[in-house]
Amino acid sequence: MNCAATAVRFLRLCAPCARTLPASCAAPELRRAGSRAAALIRRSSNVQTTMTGTTERGGLKTIDDLPGPRLSTTLYWMIFKQFGHKMHLFQGVQKGLYGPIWRSKFGPLDLVNVASPEFIAQVIQQEGRYPVRIELLHWKEYMDLRGQAYGLHVSKGPKWYEIRKVLNPKMLKLGEVSAFASTINQVVGDMLQRVELLRSRSQDQATVSDVAAELYKFGFEAVSVILFETRLGCLQEEIPRDTLRFIAAVNDMLTLSNTVIIFPRWSRGILPFWKRFVQAWDELCGIGQKLIDRRLAEIEAQVRSDQPAEGLYLTYLLSSDKLTRSEVYITVTELLLGGVDTTSNTLTWTLYHLARDERAQEELYREVNSVCPDRREPTTCDLSRMPYLKAVIKETLRLYPVVPGNGRFVTENEVIVGDYWFPKKTQFHLCHFAVCHDEAEFADAEQFIPERWLRPGMSGDASARPAPGLYRHQPYSFIPFGVGVRACVGKRVAEMEMYFALSRLMQHYKVQPEDDATTIQAKTRTLLIPEKPINLRFLARSELSSGSQ
Numbered sequence: 001m002n003c004a005a006t007a008v009r010f011l012r013l014c015a016p017c018a019r020t021l022p023a024s025c026a027a028p029e030l031r032r033a034g035s036r037a038a039a040l041i042r043r044s045s046n047v048q049t050t051m052t053g054t055t056e057r058g059g060l061k062t063i064d065d066l067p068g069p070r071l072s073t074t075l076y077w078m079i080f081k082q083f084g085h086k087m088h089l090f091q092g093v094q095k096g097l098y099g100p101i102w103r104s105k106f107g108p109l110d111l112v113n114v115a116s117p118e119f120i121a122q123v124i125q126q127e128g129r130y131p132v133r134i135e136l137l138h139w140k141e142y143m144d145l146r147g148q149a150y151g152l153h154v155s156k157g158p159k160w161y162e163i164r165k166v167l168n169p170k171m172l173k174l175g176e177v178s179a180f181a182s183t184i185n186q187v188v189g190d191m192l193q194r195v196e197l198l199r200s201r202s203q204d205q206a207t208v209s210d211v212a213a214e215l216y217k218f219g220f221e222a223v224s225v226i227l228f229e230t231r232l233g234c235l236q237e238e239i240p241r242d243t244l245r246f247i248a249a250v251n252d253m254l255t256l257s258n259t260v261i262i263f264p265r266w267s268r269g270i271l272p273f274w275k276r277f278v279q280a281w282d283e284l285c286g287i288g289q290k291l292i293d294r295r296l297a298e299i300e301a302q303v304r305s306d307q308p309a310e311g312l313y314l315t316y317l318l319s320s321d322k323l324t325r326s327e328v329y330i331t332v333t334e335l336l337l338g339g340v341d342t343t344s345n346t347l348t349w350t351l352y353h354l355a356r357d358e359r360a361q362e363e364l365y366r367e368v369n370s371v372c373p374d375r376r377e378p379t380t381c382d383l384s385r386m387p388y389l390k391a392v393i394k395e396t397l398r399l400y401p402v403v404p405g406n407g408r409f410v411t412e413n414e415v416i417v418g419d420y421w422f423p424k425k426t427q428f429h430l431c432h433f434a435v436c437h438d439e440a441e442f443a444d445a446e447q448f449i450p451e452r453w454l455r456p457g458m459s460g461d462a463s464a465r466p467a468p469g470l471y472r473h474q475p476y477s478f479i480p481f482g483v484g485v486r487a488c489v490g491k492r493v494a495e496m497e498m499y500f501a502l503s504r505l506m507q508h509y510k511v512q513p514e515d516d517a518t519t520i521q522a523k524t525r526t527l528l529i530p531e532k533p534i535n536l537r538f539l540a541r542s543e544l545s546s547g548s549q
C-alpha cells in the first residue's frame, strides 16, 4: 500500500484535551503525568502572546529546523527497503536516525513525528478542547453529497463534543457497560461452537486456520449486537447474504478511503476510486440504516403495546433525543467501523503469543479456573478478580498496539514540543509503536511478559519471571486506546469482549501453534495485522491429562 495511504489510515483511527481529561478516559497516573508535562511546557516556554494575538517565538526552533528524510529517501525506504507494509517498524528506524522528533512528508501530509512519551505528553497537553486526529475531507465530501449528518470523524469543535457527550456515558462507564455482558457472553458461546465446528472439520481434529478471520467474525457480531441490537449471524455456518454484503461494504469503504484521500479531486472523473468509494459508503449506510429502522419499528411497537422498550445501545441512542435520526445512523456506523478489527486483531495476537508461551498460558488458565471453576461462565464481577487476564491483553497491546500510530491536527493552539514551536494546524503523528518497543521505556521490550503489568506479588506463580524495574514505565509510553477527550469511545466494550472471549477460550482449550518453527510478523494495513494467516491448534482441555486441564 502507498505510504501516504498507510499514514492516513493510521491517523484516521487515532484523534483532543488533556486539560479536560475525564476520569473515564485516563488513569490517575496518566492525568498526573499530563499535569507534569503541562508544568514543564509552561516553565520551559519562552513564547509570549502579544496584545495582537501574534506569537513571539523567542529562541525556539521551527518546523523547518526539524531533521527528517527527503521524499526521495522516504520512497527509497518504502520501496527498496520494503517498509511500505512495515510502517510501525519505520517509526523506530526514523527515531534511530533523527531522534524523538522529526518531520516527514507523505503525499499531501506534512507530518511532525514524535516518538518519546514526554513529547507525546506535550502534544496532548496542548491539543485544545476539541482535538482532531486528521481532517477527513473526503468523508465530509461524501456526507455533503448525500446530504447526511456528520458523525464523530467529520464533526468538529463543540458539535463533535456534543456527539461524544451522548455516546460516552453508556460506552465508557464500567457500570453501564456491564449491561452488555450477558449478550456478549452469548456471542462468545457462539464463537466457541464455531471453534468446535472448525476443529472437527480439520485433519487433526484440532487446527483452526486463519484465526484472525474467525475472530473478525466474532468482533463483527459482538459489536453489532450492541450497536444494532440484532444478531447478524456472522458466526453461523451459513452467513446470511446481507451480512456478507455488510462485511464487504465495511472493508471496501475503509480500503477505498485510503486510496481516495491521496488523489487530487480533479482525478475523480478519470480514476474509478471515488465512484467506488461512494458506492461502498452507500451500501454501508444503506444496510446500517435498514437495521436501525427495523429495530426502531420494533421499539415503537413495544411502546404502543405498553411494553417496556428494553435494549442495549441503540435503544439508548434513539431514546436519548439528543441526536437526530441522521446522526444516529452515521454515529452507529462509525462505531462499527472502529470496533471490529481492532478487537479481533488484538485477540489474534494474544492467542498467537499464548500458544508460544506455555508458562503464561498455564498461568492464565490457572487464574481463570480458580475464579470460575468447572468452566463456569465468567461474570463482570469475576473479571475484576482476574489481573493476569488483563495483564495478558495489556502486554499484547504493548507489543502489537493495534493502532500503532495516532494523530493530532492541532487547530486551536500553537504548540511547543521540546525546544520547537509549531503554528496552528500542524499535523502531529504520535509514534506509539516505537515508544512501546523502546528499551528505555520497557525492559526486555521485545519479550512477551504479562507480569510487567502486575504489581509485585499479584501473580500467584512463584516462578514468574518479573525482574526489578520491569513494572515501571512512563504513563504516556502506553496509550493503546489513545488519550484525552478524544480517546477511544469503545475501550470498555472492547475490553469486555476480549476478556470474556479469552477467559472462555482458556477454560475450554489449550492453544498451540500449528507449526512451532514459523514466527509470524506484523504488517501495517492501518492496523497492525498478521502478515500471513495464523493457524492454531485448539486442544480440548476435557481431553487432556488432569494436570493441564
Ligand code: HEM
Pocket (backbone or CB within 6 Å): 013, 014, 015, 016, 133, 152, 153, 164, 223, 334, 335, 336, 338, 339, 340, 342, 343, 346, 402, 403, 406, 407, 479, 480, 481, 482, 483, 484, 486, 487, 488, 489, 490, 491, 493, 494
Ligand atoms: C482493542 C480494541 C481497540 C483499540 C486498541 C482501539 C484504539 C483506538 C484509538 C487509538 C483511537 C484513537 C484515540 C485518540 O485519538 O486518542 C480510537 C478511536 C475510536 N474508537 Fe477505538 N479501539 C478499539 C476498539 C473499539 C471499539 C470496540 C469501538 C466501538 C464500539 C471503537 C470505536 C472507536 C471510535 C468511534 C473512535 C473515534 C472516537 C472519536 O474520534 O471521538 N474502538 N480507538
